Amino acid sequence: MTDLKLPIAMAELRPALGEIIGLGLRQRAPYFSVLLSSRHGLSIVVDNREERVTERPPTAGTVLSAFDAATNFERAIGGFNPQEVQSAARDFLQGISFQKFIFEAEPERRGDFVTAMQLDPLELSTQEKLDRCREVQRRAKSRDPRIVNVRVIYNELNEHAVFADPSADLAQRVQRVNMFILVIVSSPTGDVRYDFDVKSGSGGWEVLNWSDEEIQDVVDGALALLNAERIEPGEYRMITTPNVSGVLAHESFGHGVETDMFLKERARAAHFIDKVVGSALVSIADDPSQPGSYGSYFFDDEGQIAAPTQIVENGVFRRGITDRYSATALEIPRSANGRRQDYSRKTYARMSNTFFSPGNSTLEEMIAQVDHGIFLDKCSSGMEDPQGWGIQVTCHYGHEIKGGKITERVFAPIGITGYVPEVLQSITAVSNELQMEGGTCGKGHKEQVPVASGGPHLLLTARLG
Amino acid sequence: MLNQIVEALKKRNDLAGWTVRHVRTRGAQVYAVPQGIESQRVVDGERYLIDVLRNTSTAEGTPAMGSGDASLLPGDDIEHAIDQATLVAGLVANPMHGLPGPAALPDVPLSDPALQKDASRVMRDVMEHMRAAVAKHPQVRLGAAECFGEIRNTHLINSRGIDAKQESTQIDIELVLHGRKGAQESETFDELRRRRVVDLDLEAAIEDRVKSTLDSLDATAPASWQGPVVLRDEALAIFMTGDDIGGSVIRTLASAESKYAGISPWEMGKPVFRGEVRGDPLTVWANRCLPFGSTSDRFDTEGLPAQRIEVIRENALIAFAASQRYADYLQIPATGAFGNMELPPGKTPTSELLAEPYVEIVQFSWFNPDPITGDFATEIRFGYLVQNGVRKPFKGGQLIGNYMDALANVRWSAETGFFGSYLGPQAARFNELKIAAGEE
Numbered sequence: 034m035t036d037l038k039l040p041i042a043m044a045e046l047r048p049a050l051g052e053i054i055g056l057g058l059r060q061r062a063p064y065f066s067v068l069l070s071s072r073h074g075l076s077i078v079v080d081n082r083e084e085r086v087t088e089r090p091p092t093a094g095t096v097l098s099a100f101d102a103a104t105n106f107e108r109a110i111g112g113f114n115p116q117e118v119q120s121a122a123r124d125f126l127q128g129i130s131f132q133k134f135i136f137e138a139e140p141e142r143r144g145d146f147v148t149a150m151q152l153d154p155l156e157l158s159t160q161e162k163l164d165r166c167r168e169v170q171r172r173a174k175s176r177d178p179r180i181v182n183v184r185v186i187y188n189e190l191n192e193h194a195v196f197a198d199p200s201a202d203l204a205q206r207v208q209r210v211n212m213f214i215l216v217i218v219s220s221p222t223g224d225v226r227y228d229f230d231v232k233s234g235s236g237g238w239e240v241l242n243w244s245d246e247e248i249q250d251v252v253d254g255a256l257a258l259l260n261a262e263r264i265e266p267g268e269y270r271m272i273t274t275p276n277v278s279g280v281l282a283h284e285s286f287g288h289g290v291e292t293d294m295f296l297k298e299r300a301r302a303a304h305f306i307d308k309v310v311g312s313a314l315v316s317i318a319d320d321p322s323q324p325g326s327y328g329s330y331f332f333d334d335e336g337q338i339a340a341p342t343q344i345v346e347n348g349v350f351r352r353g354i355t356d357r358y359s360a361t362a363l364e365i366p367r368s369a370n371g372r373r374q375d376y377s378r379k380t381y382a383r384m385s386n387t388f389f390s391p392g393n394s395t396l397e398e399m400i401a402q403v404d405h406g407i408f409l410d411k412c413s414s415g416m417e418d419p420q421g422w423g424i425q426v427t428c429h430y431g432h433e434i435k436g437g438k439i440t441e442r443v444f445a446p447i448g449i450t451g452y453v454p455e456v457l458q459s460i461t462a463v464s465n466e467l468q469m470e471g472g473t474c475g476k477g478h479k480e481q482v483p484v485a486s487g488g489p490h491l492l493l494t495a496r497l498g
Numbered sequence: 499m500l501n502q503i504v505e506a507l508k509k510r511n512d513l514a515g516w517t518v519r520h521v522r523t524r525g526a527q528v529y530a531v532p533q534g535i536e537s538q539r540v541v542d543g544e545r546y547l548i549d550v551l552r553n554t555s556t557a558e559g560t561p562a563m564g565s566g567d568a569s570l571l572p573g574d575d576i577e578h579a580i581d582q583a584t585l586v587a588g589l590v591a592n593p594m595h596g597l598p599g600p601a602a603l604p605d606v607p608l609s610d611p612a613l614q615k616d617a618s619r620v621m622r623d624v625m626e627h628m629r630a631a632v633a634k635h636p637q638v639r640l641g642a643a644e645c646f647g648e649i650r651n652t653h654l655i656n657s658r659g660i661d662a663k664q665e666s667t668q669i670d671i672e673l674v675l676h677g678r679k680g681a682q683e684s685e686t687f688d689e690l691r692r693r694r695v696v697d698l699d700l701e702a703a704i705e706d707r708v709k710s711t712l713d714s715l716d717a718t719a720p721a722s723w724q725g726p727v728v729l730r731d732e733a734l735a736i737f738m739t740g741d742d743i744g745g746s747v748i749r750t751l752a753s754a755e756s757k758y759a760g761i762s763p764w765e766m767g768k769p770v771f772r773g774e775v776r777g778d779p780l781t782v783w784a785n786r787c788l789p790f791g792s793t794s795d796r797f798d799t800e801g802l803p804a805q806r807i808e809v810i811r812e813n814a815l816i817a818f819a820a821s822q823r824y825a826d827y828l829q830i831p832a833t834g835a836f837g838n839m840e841l842p843p844g845k846t847p848t849s850e851l852l853a854e855p856y857v858e859i860v861q862f863s864w865f866n867p868d869p870i871t872g873d874f875a876t877e878i879r880f881g882y883l884v885q886n887g888v889r890k891p892f893k894g895g896q897l898i899g900n901y902m903d904a905l906a907n908v909r910w911s912a913e914t915g916f917f918g919s920y921l922g923p924q925a926a927r928f929n930e931l932k933i934a935a936g937e938e
């Protein structure tokens with residue numbers, strides 16, 4: 034039997050959802066659904082001078098949704114009190130006149146799902162988790178006298194959701210974990226620089242094992258930044274690490290193909306379906322069902338079962354990712370990408386795990402092809418521009434590539450800008466591996482949801498500054 | 499339930515201190531797409547946040563302090579939550595620190611009475627107001643918009659005797675404008691956060707955005723530029739205060755937490771700049787008392803009263819913004835959260851700051867300097883090159899530099915403005931910034 038570990042109040046409300054849906058439908062809502070959503074978690078911060086164990090700000094609430102294909106009316110109630118939810122279901126639709134609309138019957142969806150994991154964070158004590166963080170921090174902190182602090186940050190996100198509509202009765206427990214190592218160094222003149230690395234995934238503590246080499250890489254990265262230069266702005270050949278490749282996918286054909294943006298006429302991609310948007314080496318997908326990735330889930334916040342979406346196939350844009358509203362309005366098939374930050378916010382079309390598919394080259398072959406260029410590492414941020422198809426991605430640093438070899442010369446920070454089709458068209462080699470990295474994605478500057486992005490190494494041309 | 503929690507905490511003799519916050523929120527959200535109202539939402543929330551302190555000791559036996567926290571929804575098990583928080587507090591051994599005691603709280607205006615009365619109606623009205631304001635301009639249309647209104651009530655009680663309440667409102671607006679001229683299309687996207695509808699100044703805000711939307715139809719990619727760059731109004735406010743995600747360089751480096759962690763190299767009484775200051779001197783207040791400031795409050799999450807703290811005076815660090823915890827660690831006064839950023843008026847009229855030639859950046863894609871090093875390379879969404887009496891619009895290109903170096907060579911306008919979490923000069927002329935050319 035699947036052990037969902039549902040919060041007690043949520044588990045107690047679940048059997049009443051059929052009746053609550055009936056209340057909504059009897060008030061002539063063409064479609065009615067209920068989502069119970071609980072998100073809580075734990076953060077542990079251990080550094081040279083302090084330790085903190087704190088709860089991640091929890092959210093828990095019930096969303097009643099009534100939809101007539103024109104407007105989605107929602108009542109979001111904090112908590113899972115059956116009386117409050119039933120009362121809200123009776124009251125909130127009063128006075129609303131729905132447009133008449135008959136939705137196509139949806140397939141029956143039933144099931145309880147739990148993230149596969151070996152070391153369930155909920156089975157470990159806080160003391161054990163703290164000790165594990167201390168151990169990683171201890172291994173890093175004395176590696177160089179220029180280190181002023183090493184901070185290890187562990188985050189555990191426990192998500193529970195129950196979704197019900199006339200054809201669905203679904204529940205899931207999604208467990209996500211991540212751990213950052215941040216190494217802060219100081220030069221004799223007082224300049225402070227830092228480097229970081231992260232491990233993340235949907236799963237348990239088995240995701241968070243650090244080798245000594247990985248820890249040393251972060252220390253070396255921070256120390257190298259003490260001598261970093263600013264790059265001369267201009268167009269460069271570059272190789273992106275999977276982390277940077279993923280953010281390029283995310284900002285270009287991730288945000289750019291969220292179909293709520295099509296509806297708002299904010300996405301240029303809407304005019305490019307089945308058209309060439311990149312080199313034939315480019316394939317991009319979004320897949321919430323990808324096992325172990327940080328952005329994975331079993332069903333979205335609108336009860337759509339997780340499945341992959343092939344967004345770009347061999348350079349041709351195929352389809353976008355949807356929420357229920359935009360799929361209905363645009364009359365296109367739904368994908369499992371209707372997500373909300375928490376119960377207090379609406380659903381939008383959002384990414385899950387977005388990535389470039391692997392190619393056939395080896396990294397060594399790709400580096401050897403670059404006479405003068407940059408090896409770009411550690412993406413620190415990105416911003417979408419679906420209408421203008423611009424890209425802004427900021428990398429923490431990049432190494433010079435000269436004569437087919439990576440040198441010790443470091444530039445930081447480095448901003449990548451460009452016009453999406455030109456950047457994708459410039460890709461001339463794609464490596465044969467796939468690595469994913471977790472993070473948080475906003476819609477604009479809000480509506481934060483956990484996602485992953487990744488891919489292989491890419492060889493491309495773009496403007497750096 | 500708050501009383502029950504307080505009574506339960508008072509009975510614990512294993513705690514060195516505790517704080518409880520009862521937070522209730524209610525709000526309304528309206529979302530529009532070009533075809534009509536996409537979604538209407540009414541949202542309620544209520545929870546109790548407990549923080550506890552517990553005496554612990556280090557491995558060497560030195561007295562230390564541990565902290566833990568827990569959240570409860572109405573009806574949750576109070577004793578279990580307190581046990582959990584107490585257990586966690588017993589696991590860590592940090593330097594000794596305490597909780598703030600009672601103090602007079604300033605009466606900071608934080609609420610919009612209309613929103614308090616009927617958030618749903620006000621949000622629908624704001625949406626209609628935006629639609630009507632845009633409709634006056636036939637070349638431009640409202641593509642999408644979101645209006646959020648929220649009323650938040652906080653009641654904080656701690657073991658040292660603080661018993662304080664505050665109510666605040668907040669409005670968040672997003673709007674997308676589309677312009678079209680022949681085959682040319684343009685889009686502007688904007689976000690505004692204020693505590694009152696009146697402070698949105700929707701008519702003026704939309705007039706500005708309409709102009710940008712129309713001008714960007716003629717925008718081209720910029721050539722490389724090194725020289726004066728002017729920021730005004732919201733663009734300057736974003737430059738100064740950052741955003742919820744990227745943070746702010748000044749807030750990061752002026753925080754006691756960053757100092758304690760070794761992240762901030764700033765030292766009390768020393769210049770915050772690493773080189774020569776060639777522009778106007780920098781003075782900054784961290785101001786939580788600012789009427790209707792979007793990060794104002796009467797008290798912060800620890801219960802520290804709102805203050806207006808001079809953080810930087812004439813280029814020198816005067817105070818770190820310090821929570822009680824980090825104030826105790828560093829043995830400095832506790833100021834509470836940073837809040838809004840306030841700068842004094844400059845000495846130069848805006849008209850003089852606009853001496854040609856210069857580049858004016860109206861909107862960044864996302865101004866996200868590294869909050870620790872201050873380095874930035876940020877895409878420009880829209881701006882103007884102003885020379886020979888012509889304002890030539892451009893989009894693209896990157897503004898490149900270092901945040902503190904930029905502030906070391908800036909002139910501030912005499913005119914001031916209020917932009918949510920920023921009060922200060924309405925315009926700034928950065929004398930020497932670099933723009934990397936955009937793509938044609």
